[in-house]
Each structure stands twice: as structure tokens, then as C-alpha cells.
Amino acid sequence: MGTRDMRPTRIAATLQxxxxxxxxxxxxxxxxxxxxxxxxxxxxxxxxxxxxNPVDHVNALRDKSxxxxxxEPSLQNALELAMHTLRRAPTHGSREIxxxxxxxxxxxxxxxxxxxxALKHAEVRVSMVQLAxxxxxxxxxxxxxxxxFAVADDEIHLKDMLFECIPPPPVVSAKATSDMIQMxxxxxxxxxxxPTPCVCHHELSFSGYICPRCRSKVCSLPTDCDVCGLPLVxxxxxxxxxxxxxxxxxxxxxxxxxxSGMEAAGxxxxxxxxxxxxAAARYKxxxxxxxxxxxxxxxxxxxxxxxxxxx
Amino acid sequence: MSxxxxxxxxxxxVVLDTNTAxxxxxxxxxxxxxxxxxxxxxxxxxxxPENKLAVIATNKSECRYLYPTEFxxxxxxxxxxxxxxxxxxxxxxxxxxxxxxxGGSMSGNAPAGIEQGQSQxxxxxxxxxxxINRGTKASANKIWPRILVVSVADDAPRxxxxxxxxxxxxxxxxxxxxxxxxxxxxxxxxxxxAEITGGNYLKVDTQENRESLLQSLMFxxxxxxxxxxxxxxxxxxxxxxxxxxxxHKRVVDIGYVCSVCLSIFCKMAPVCSTCKTKFSFKLxxxxxxxxxxxxxxxxxxxxxxxxxxxxxxxxxSLFSGTSxxxxxRWQRKGTRGTETTGRxxxxxxxxxxxxxxxxxxxxxxxxxxxxxxxxxxxxxSCIRTSLKDSRATLLRELKKLRADDKFSGGSSLTALFNxxxxxxxxxxxxxxGYGRYPQLNEPVHIMWLTDGASV
Numbered sequence: 001m002g003t004r005d006m007r008p009t010r011i012a013a014t015l016q017x018x019x020x021x022x023x024x025x026x027x028x029x030x031x032x033x034x035x036x037x038x039x040x041x042x043x044x045x046x047x048x049x050x051x052x053n054p055v056d057h058v059n060a061l062r063d064k065s066x067x068x069x070x071x072e073p074s075l076q077n078a079l080e081l082a083m084h085t086l087r088r089a090p091t092h093g094s095r096e097i098x099x100x101x102x103x104x105x106x107x108x109x110x111x112x113x114x115x116x117x118a119l120k121h122a123e124v125r126v127s128m129v130q131l132a133x134x135x136x137x138x139x140x141x142x143x144x145x146x147x148x149f150a151v152a153d154d155e156i157h158l159k160d161m162l163f164e165c166i167p168p169p170p171v172v173s174a175k176a177t178s179d180m181i182q183m184x185x186x187x188x189x190x191x192x193x194x195p196t197p198c199v200c201h202h203e204l205s206f207s208g209y210i211c212p213r214c215r216s217k218v219c220s221l222p223t224d225c226d227v228c229g230l231p232l233v234x235x236x237x238x239x240x241x242x243x244x245x246x247x248x249x250x251x252x253x254x255x256x257x258x259x260s261g262m263e264a265a266g267x268x269x270x271x272x273x274x275x276x277x278x279a280a281a282r283y284k285x286x287x288x289x290x291x292x293x294x295x296x297x298x299x300x301x302x303x304x305x306x307x308x309x310x311x
Numbered sequence: 312m313s314x315x316x317x318x319x320x321x322x323x324x325v326v327l328d329t330n331t332a333x334x335x336x337x338x339x340x341x342x343x344x345x346x347x348x349x350x351x352x353x354x355x356x357x358x359x360p361e362n363k364l365a366v367i368a369t370n371k372s373e374c375r376y377l378y379p380t381e382f383x384x385x386x387x388x389x390x391x392x393x394x395x396x397x398x399x400x401x402x403x404x405x406x407x408x409x410x411x412x413x414g415g416s417m418s419g420n421a422p423a424g425i426e427q428g429q430s431q432x433x434x435x436x437x438x439x440x441x442x443i444n445r446g447t448k449a450s451a452n453k454i455w456p457r458i459l460v461v462s463v464a465d466d467a468p469r470x471x472x473x474x475x476x477x478x479x480x481x482x483x484x485x486x487x488x489x490x491x492x493x494x495x496x497x498x499x500x501x502x503x504x505a506e507i508t509g510g511n512y513l514k515v516d517t518q519e520n521r522e523s524l525l526q527s528l529m530f531x532x533x534x535x536x537x538x539x540x541x542x543x544x545x546x547x548x549x550x551x552x553x554x555x556x557x558x559h560k561r562v563v564d565i566g567y568v569c570s571v572c573l574s575i576f577c578k579m580a581p582v583c584s585t586c587k588t589k590f591s592f593k594l595x596x597x598x599x600x601x602x603x604x605x606x607x608x609x610x611x612x613x614x615x616x617x618x619x620x621x622x623x624x625x626x627x628s629l630f631s632g633t634s635x636x637x638x639x640r641w642q643r644k645g646t647r648g649t650e651t652t653g654r655x656x657x658x659x660x661x662x663x664x665x666x667x668x669x670x671x672x673x674x675x676x677x678x679x680x681x682x683x684x685x686x687x688x689x690x691x692s693c694i695r696t697s698l699k700d701s702r703a704t705l706l707r708e709l710k711k712l713r714a715d716d717k718f719s720g721g722s723s724l725t726a727l728f729n730x731x732x733x734x735x736x737x738x739x740x741x742x743x744g745y746g747r748y749p750q751l752n753e754p755v756h757i758m759w760l761t762d763g764a765s766v
Binding site for chain 1: 365376379380431433434437438440441442444445448470471472473475476477478479480483484503507549550551552553554555563564565566567568569570571572573574575576579580583585586588589590674749750752
């Protein structure tokens, strides 16, 4: 990973892209958890444990000692360590491993086919992005576990391929259960005078969130309460995915030339009060029948997920 | 501090709530409040010539742009004393509001579900964001957008999802949402909006001082993005981030979340009403033995009741080494051997259940088990294995169990609880008068396997 085909070195470029990956991942999957494992010199080491707080991961990635490179990587050790970490995940969630590999070899203590079988049995999905060239063994592991495999040409391609792993995989497993999970919604409390300890780090702090079941203080959300085990989230975390539940309608494009009855006089867009000049296409919502310009259409469907007319 | 080559302009969109029912409750009259808002708008425009402004008014039944609008007043005689741009804004806002109030009193076509005291805030915010999107893309220089909501109406629970969508979109675009609540109680949704996007939430007190609206607006909401970093803004520490349940729209502390669609309910239900998923309740793990096994205690929730944080640090607990303790005891009843189903007795079924459970928890090294059965020879002979024995010992003693015909559940339980109390006393788990140490949590599960035959 020390070659300079990506600026400034592969490892530096990878770490930077990983930081933006972590932020984007928690943006799209707010109540998920992530752990980071690195491998060098034939061993695998856990950089961060499974947690839902992006700040921990970003700090670990920024650590300077990550840039020290040594020896050969060990894919089997890394996969075994990852599987062990993932064992705590509940059955209604999906378990995935995403690897970024720069080497063409791996130095393993045992038979990687056994690891592959164990991964398949545990229904863990392995995806990999290679930086050098395609290696058959790695590709087979990814294919057997229904993961994505790609070889990156440059930084931009690496970023794109990595971001493809962010959306959750489709659930095809028979073992997956759908449950009602009990979750707590804590209130933020802050005491300006006296600092109190939190149960997650045992450090004194002035503000935190109070678990509704056992009234102990945690520092940040989302997390599991260390005392009673209740998953604690805040409503905005769950609300981030509500636009998938109640999606807005796709707008129909109305071609102005085709309907010669329409005046060439511009239309005022319902969303932004901008003029839509004669020849430009207008977009109509089938539910509320209001018309929008192209900019508003793109914005509404990609970012806002709310039709101003239907809301 | 960097000096920008081009002056960096701001784009402010003001969402004005003109809900007449809500304004009637306010000690500050609407026209005076409107005057104060207009003075604020003029002040904003006076800060920099490049500043851009838009005003949207919202109401129970409609939501429209007051400025910039297309219509122009026919008789506009340029006045000498008033700056032209200010006059433009002032007249358009005033006439727009007047039209809205007149129009609102006649028509009653509010969307379903909106009550008298509520306004279409999410629609106004969506339109504001569309305007900001166009404004920032169209301009060549960097524009800093923000939104000011002058709100009087209450929260409409039906608008929760739409409002959260607008808040997240605003967060993505870097738009600050300031909220100025003039009358009524705190609006939970708007508080969250201000908190998530980084804006200010102000509750204006119009009881004491009628002019305090203008003062609050000028002091807190006038500053642009750069200046705000140097100001000490009012911040609210107790923001309620709790959710409302989908079924009753009540605020919940501990709710049940569907794992498929993430909708929140206040009570458990067998089917999710949003995505129609049937939930699988994890029942007793033992697959085959169904006869005579009445599990006494909470078997289904054992897996979820496990505290997930095993390592709390050896320095915290009194015991060196083991930090997570999780013990189980079993009790057995007699009279099982006599009634047979086929060639297997009920006792055998019960034994196989226990074995399966012990095997399924092989990975949890910190579990401790105790086996108790009915045997009333002496006070403690019913306790077959103690907490210090290993799993192998438990399984061995299990095989040796025989059914006898006497029911002595009461004395067995007494012996069991005495043993537990003894253990807690030895390890100082019960602190009398010192309060509870939550880290020294030792959950005990008692599984009473009995065939329910009469005493």
C-alpha cells in the first residue's frame, strides 16, 4: 500500500476515502454499527470496536500509526476476527464485511476455504475492492457470499466502488427474522454546575442523554445502554429512513412542443417561483397536479423526498 | 479569518405564519408584529447590497410566496423618502398578507387533518428549500442560505415525517433554520429543526414587552453564518428528541420499533401496521418436547435480556477476573417418571431441554448454573449442584435425577432463595443504605420445569 499510484500514497488516499465512507454510511444507515480492522505483518488488529458513533471511527482513522506499513497482509485472520466481532449482531440485521486490499498475496495460517464455508454458513456478506489486480481467491470468496467485488483504477473509482457498499443488501436469507425491537428514546439533560459520570466511558461530563429505563447517563446516541442493555436512539435517527416508507411520486414530464395548446408564456414553478421558459420541459406531480421545473424535480427526488404540493 | 475577494452574500427565506386563529391568542397584535417583521427585513437588506430575500406566508389553508412575486402594483409612484427596494418588499408583503387573510376567511379548503390552530409549515419549508436550491445554483458566487420561521401555530403530528425530511435536506444543503416562536407552547418539531441544522430556537415573550419580537429578531437572527461563530447564541439544553408513536401520536419514552420499516409503536403488536410484516416471536428454543413442560419463567426474552457489555473493567467490580455473571438455576418436579408418553418420560423430555439450553449457551463462558430438584430429606438436599460447579457436573447430576412422587416445591424454593441470599451476602451485592451499584448487576433466571400435576 505504499506505492504512489494514488496521491500521495495508496494508504493515505484510502484512509481519506474511508473517512468520507464512514460519514456517508452513518448518514444513510443511522442505527447501524461499524468496526474497523487492519491487517499487516500476517496479523489482524481491531482499530475500533463495533459502535454507532462516527466520531470514534474517524479519530481512529486519523491516527498516524495507521500509515506504518509492514509485511504481508493476512486475509484469513482479518476475516476470522471480523466474523468474531459480528457474532453479537442480532438476527434481524444484516452482517457485512467490506475489504480494501492493496496486495496480491495473503499470508494465512490455515485453509481459507474453511473460512469461506464458515462465512457462508453465518450468512455474512463479504465485499472487496482491490487496488492492484484481480485475485481469484478473493473474488471467489465475494461471489460465494453474494458480495460485490471490484478492482479500482484510481481514487475516484475506488470511492465509487466503496460507496456502492453503503446501501443495505437485499434480505434473502431464510434465517432473517423480523422483530419488534424495544428501543429507548432518551432526553438530553445537562447540568451546568456539577459534572456527572457517564456509564460508557466513566468520565465526568456536563451533558448527556438519560436512559429512560435505568436513568443512567450516556454520552452520545445511538448506542446501547451499558447498564440495562436497552438500545438508545433519537427520533431523527429513525426518521432518516422514513422517506423510503412514504416515497414521493415520480413526476411526469410534459413536453411543451407536443401539446401545442400550451402557451409559450412561461409557467411559474410551484416549488421555487421561478419562471419556466417556453421550450423547457415541465414536470407534473400525478397526485397534486402541480407543475415544477427541472431543478426542483431533481432536488425533490434526490434530496428533499417531499413533494411541496402533496405535503 | 479570511478576507473574501467577493463579498459573500446571504440568502434568507422568511416563513411567516399567518394563522389567524393562533394570532388571536397572542398579546401582540398581528399588524404590529407584521410591522416589526418588516423592519427586520429592511435591516437585513440594508446589511449588504447583495443579500437576497424571499418571504413565504403560510396559513391553515394555503401557502404562497409574498416576495418575490410576479405581480406589480399598478400605481407605483416612486416616493422620495423611502429606499426603493425597501418599499417594494414592504408593499408586497403587506398586500400579500392582506389577500391571504381575506381569502382565508372565505375559503375553507384546508387539507384533511389540519386543525384550526395549525399551519402548513412543512409545505412552506419545502418550498423554501426549493427556492434556496435554485438560488444557490444560479448564483456565481458563494451564497450562504438560511431560513427564519416566525411561528405561532402548534405542531401538527401528521406533518412529522414531511418536516423531518425537510430538516435533513436543510442539513445537507447547509441551511440554518432559525425559529422564533411568538405565542403558544414550545414546538418540539421546530426545536429539533433548529438543533439539527445549527440554528437558534427562540421563544419570544410578548407578555412583558410588546416590542420584544423585533429585539429578539435583530439580536439573534440577523447575523449571517460567519458572524454567528463569533456570537454567543442562546442554546437550549433540554431538547426533547423523543419520538411519537405511529398508532396514537403520543410521545414515547420506550417504544417498540419494527425492524423492517423502523416505525415506532407504543405497544407490541403481532403485525406492523405500516409494512404489514408478521413478527416472529422467539418462543421456547426446545423444539420437540412439548408435553408437560411448563416453563415457569421468562424463557423467550433471555437472549435479549443479556447485558451486551461484558467488560466493564476489572477495577470497577469487586471480583477480579469475571465481570459478567449470568447464572441460572433449574428446578425439577417429581411425578414425571410415572406418566409416560410413548417410551419417553416427561422427566426425560425436561432433561433434554436443559441439555439443549446448556449446549446452546456454550459461548457464554461466564454463565453459572445451579440444579435444584424436589427432595425433602434435609433442608438443602434438594440443591444438587452449586454455583461453583461446572457445566459438566450439572449435566452429570442431571442424568442422575429420578422422579419421586412428592411435591416439595415450597421448600425447594425456600432453600434456593436462602442460597441466593447467602451468595449475595458473601459477595456484597446487596448494599444496605448505600444505594445500588448498577455495574454489579447479576441477573438470575429461574426456570421451573414442571408438569403441572396437582400437589
